[in-house]
Amino acid sequence: MKKVYFLLPILAMLLLLNQSCRKDDSLGVEVVPPRDRGEEALAAQAEIEEYLSTHFYNYEEFENPPADFDYRIQFDTIAGDNASKTPLIDQVSSKIAKDRAELGVVTYKLYYLNVRQGGGDLLKFPDIATMSYEGRLLNNEIFDSSVIPVRFDLTGVINGLQDGMKGFRGASSFTENGDGTISFEDYGIGAVFVPSGLGYFVNPPNGSSIPLYAQMIFTFQLYQVEVGDQDNDGVISLLEDLNNNQIEEDDDTDENFIPNFVDGDDDGDGRPTRDETELNEHVINIGDPDPEYGVDEVEMYRVTDEEEGTITIHTIFLFDSNNDGIPDYLDEEN
Numbered sequence: 001m002k003k004v005y006f007l008l009p010i011l012a013m014l015l016l017l018n019q020s021c022r023k024d025d026s027l028g029v030e031v032v033p034p035r036d037r038g039e040e041a042l043a044a045q046a047e048i049e050e051y052l053s054t055h056f057y058n059y060e061e062f063e064n065p066p067a068d069f070d071y072r073i074q075f076d077t078i079a080g081d082n083a084s085k086t087p088l089i090d091q092v093s094s095k096i097a098k099d100r101a102e103l104g105v106v107t108y109k110l111y112y113l114n115v116r117q118g119g120g121d122l123l124k125f126p127d128i129a130t131m132s133y134e135g136r137l138l139n140n141e142i143f144d145s146s147v148i149p150v151r152f153d154l155t156g157v158i159n160g161l162q163d164g165m166k167g168f169r170g171a172s173s174f175t176e177n178g179d180g181t182i183s184f185e186d187y188g189i190g191a192v193f194v195p196s197g198l199g200y201f202v203n204p205p206n207g208s209s210i211p212l213y214a215q216m217i218f219t220f221q222l223y224q225v226e227v228g229d230q231d232n233d234g235v236i237s238l239l240e241d242l243n244n245n246q247i248e249e250d251d252d253t254d255e256n257f258i259p260n261f262v263d264g265d266d267d268g269d270g271r272p273t274r275d276e277t278e279l280n281e282h283v284i285n286i287g288d289p290d291p292e293y294g295v296d297e298v299e300m301y302r303v304t305d306e307e308e309g310t311i312t313i314h315t316i317f318l319f320d321s322n323n324d325g326i327p328d329y330l331d332e333e334n
Contacts, residue, residue, distance in 0.1 A: 034201065035202075035213065037101060037197055037201075038105070040197055040201075040213060041106055041107070041108050041195060044195035045108070045109050045195060047215050048138075048195060048215050049089065049111075051088075051138050051193070051215075052088040052092060052111060052193065053089045054077060055076065055077055055078060056075070056078055056085035056088060057073050057076075057113065062116075072219065073113070073190075073191050088113065092111045092113050093111070093113075093114060094110060095109075095163070096108070096109065096110070097109075097198055099197050099198070100159055101197075108160075108198055110160060110192070110195070110198065112190060112191065112192045115190055116186070116187070116188060117168060118168055118169030118171065118172070118186060118188030118189075118222055119172030119185075119186035119187075120169050120224075120225065121169060121170050121224075121225040122169050123165055123166055123167065123170065124228075124238055125162055125163070125166045125238075125247075125248065126154060126230070126237035126238055126241070126248050126261060127226060127238075128151055128152070128153050128225070128228055129151070129165065129170075129222055129224070130149050130150070130222075130223045130226075131149060131221055131222045132147055132150070132220070132221045133145060133146060133219060133221070134218070135218050136217050136219075137209075137210070137215070137217075138217065141209065143208060143209050149223050149224075154228070155230060155248050155261065158198065158200065160216070161192055163192075163198065164190075164193075164194070165190070166246070168188035168222050169188050169225070170184075170187060170188060170222050171186060171187035171224065172185050174223070188222035189222075190219070190222075191218065191219045192217070192220075193215070193217055196213040199215070227301045228261075230262050231262045231264050233264050233266070233274050233277075234274045234279050235266075235318075235329065236300045236301065237261040238300075253267050253268075254266065254268030266330055269332045269333075269334075276319065276329040277316050277317060277319065277327075278316065278317040278319070279314070280316070282313040283313075284310065284311050284313065285309055285311075286304065286306075288311075290313070296320060298315060298316055299313055300315060301314050321334050322334050
């Protein structure tokens with residue numbers, strides 16, 4: 001997957017949308033403004049639902065895997081010899097996803113297919129995923145893919161894929177083979193059906209085959225999950241979502257147009273966030289009760305080592321020196 005196919009900076013998108021509504025005076029050409037995002041959301045949902053009603057996936061191979069099965073999702077039309085297949089619309093789930101350009105105004109019914117949940121670590125919206133995948137249009141044209149596992153920061157991919165993948169799990173275990181490859185066990189397998197407003201809308205990547213207002217499908221195999229801390233300030237990005245809306249772009253404590261999850265000085269007081277907090281670890285045996293945390297100490301994540309029989313709990317001290325209810329790293333006055 002070429003990362004350019006997934007990157008969609010919010011500020012750049014808004015700038016392009018603003019410019020697209022203006023007349024190019026130098027050329028005397030009236031540029032057609034983009035479609036209304038709310039209306040396009042309804043049109044996209046209808047188009048995706050039509051696809052889901054007329055197509056199926058290779059569920060029978062997953063139910064009874066042949067010896068050489070690669071555990072990859074394949075789609076086909078319900079017709080002819082396949083007329084009796086179960087349509088995708090009867091097998092998918094959905095969730096409500098928010099439009100980032102018109103946050104709080106436009107929402108989408110985001111369909112996803114959970115073929116296998118996975119038995120490992122849970123993938124959250126600001127995490128790092130190691131996966132293989134295919135990206136295709138509804139006409140089955142593949143525009144990007146990778147059979148080799150690659151790492152992707154979910155905060156850097158299109159919102160539809162980010163919203164659709166969160167909640168899946170990575171592999172329960174892996175084995176290093178003698179030939180240098182790795183075999184994963186019980187990894188997550190799924191697909192996301194992305195409406196244009198959660199994809200590229202009017203800004204498909206330059207040079208790509210993705211048309212304007214394209215609905216897309218991503219199939220994936222999720223192997224590993226890493227906790228995201230994009231600015232490496234010690235505060236995991238999950239905790240930087242202060243309003244708990246699972247959108248990382250709209251939390252900006254010091255209002256410097258740099259969201260907290262990529263801002264090393266969240267309150268803008270000149271002291272790095274890392275210097276206003278303190279990291280800690282607690283190692284316990286599997287089955288033991290959780291430790292008692294100190295004042296201002298918050299758990300971030302835990303790592304289980306089945307071989308050693310231990311759990312390492314990673315915590316952070318969010319000090320509040322003046323006891324005003326605001327942690328120091330978010331308090332410009334302290």
